Amino acid sequence: MQDLFRSFWWMVFPLSWFVFDGYHRWLADRARRDAVELLKTYAKSGREPPAELLARLDAR
Amino acid sequence: MEDLFRSFWWLIFPLSWFVFDAYQSWLRYRVNRDTLDLIKTYAEAGREPPPELLAKLNQRWNEGEGGEDDGRPRHRRRRQRGWYQVVLFATLCAGFTYGSVTDLYEAGPALLIVAFVMGALSLASLVSVLVDRSPKA
Structure with missing residues (x-):
């Protein structure tokens, strides 16, 4: 083994x-999902989401 | 061990x-x-x-x-970080190349591989900065 x-x-x-x-991409995916969840809250309340939040969806 | x-x-x-x-x-x-x-x-x-x-x-x-x-536009910060990486990896490449040539710690071949990796990262960072078409600040 040694x-x-x-x-x-x-190879390390x-x-x-x-x-x-992979870890970074997983975190980015979670961040995007969190933003989508927040957008759902805005959608349910029938209000327009802030532009900054929509721009977040385009972020890599 | x-x-x-x-x-x-x-x-x-x-x-x-x-x-x-x-x-x-x-x-x-x-x-x-x-x-x-x-x-x-x-x-x-x-x-x-x-x-x-x-x-x-x-x-x-x-x-x-x-x-x-911090008052700097995003693209400018990205360029500065790119140049920082170019210099950092190039310096590390030079150090590991020196270690390889002088067979430092009797690990010449191993240090040569690390030097290759550092050189590649430096070149890749350089290309990334040069092809970045964001407006110059």
């Missing part, structure tokens, strides 16, 4: 990057 | 950076969520949220500190 790690230790970097990027 | 740690102790630094940045992103996400919750409270009460609160939404949750409050 020998395997010594040969492929550099790309694999960490994949995990890190 | 101890021998493995002696050989790869320096991996603690880059891996800690990943963990630290992930934690920071989580904290920023929570601030964003709390802001939306507060706006929701205003919406449910049928009141207009204050403009300062809505201005918080202009700051992307994963964009880092500063937001719109």
Whole structure:
């Protein structure tokens, strides 16, 4: 096992990057869902949502 | 195990950076969520949220500190961050190249791989800054 790690230790970097990027995308998805939930609240009350909130949906 | 740690102790630094940045992103996400919750409270009460609160939404949750409050336009901050990354990765590349050439810690080949990665990141950041077509401030 140690020998395997010594040969492929550099794979820690790309694999960490994949995990890190996946985590970021998951957080971005959650943030977008939260914004949509808030838009639903505005829609239910029949009011116009603020432009800043709508712009949030376009954010990456 | 101890021998493995002696050989790869320096991996603690880059891996800690990943963990630290992930934690920071989580904290920023929570601030964003709390802001939306507060706006929701205003919406449910049928009141207009204050403009300062809505201005918080202009700051992307994963964009880092500063937001719109530091007076610099977003595209300018992005360019400055791009140049910062170019210089940072280029300097790291130079350092690891030196370590590789001088066989520092008898880890020349390993340091060469890290130097390649840093050089690639620097070049990628440079291309990103150069092709950024946002208006110059």
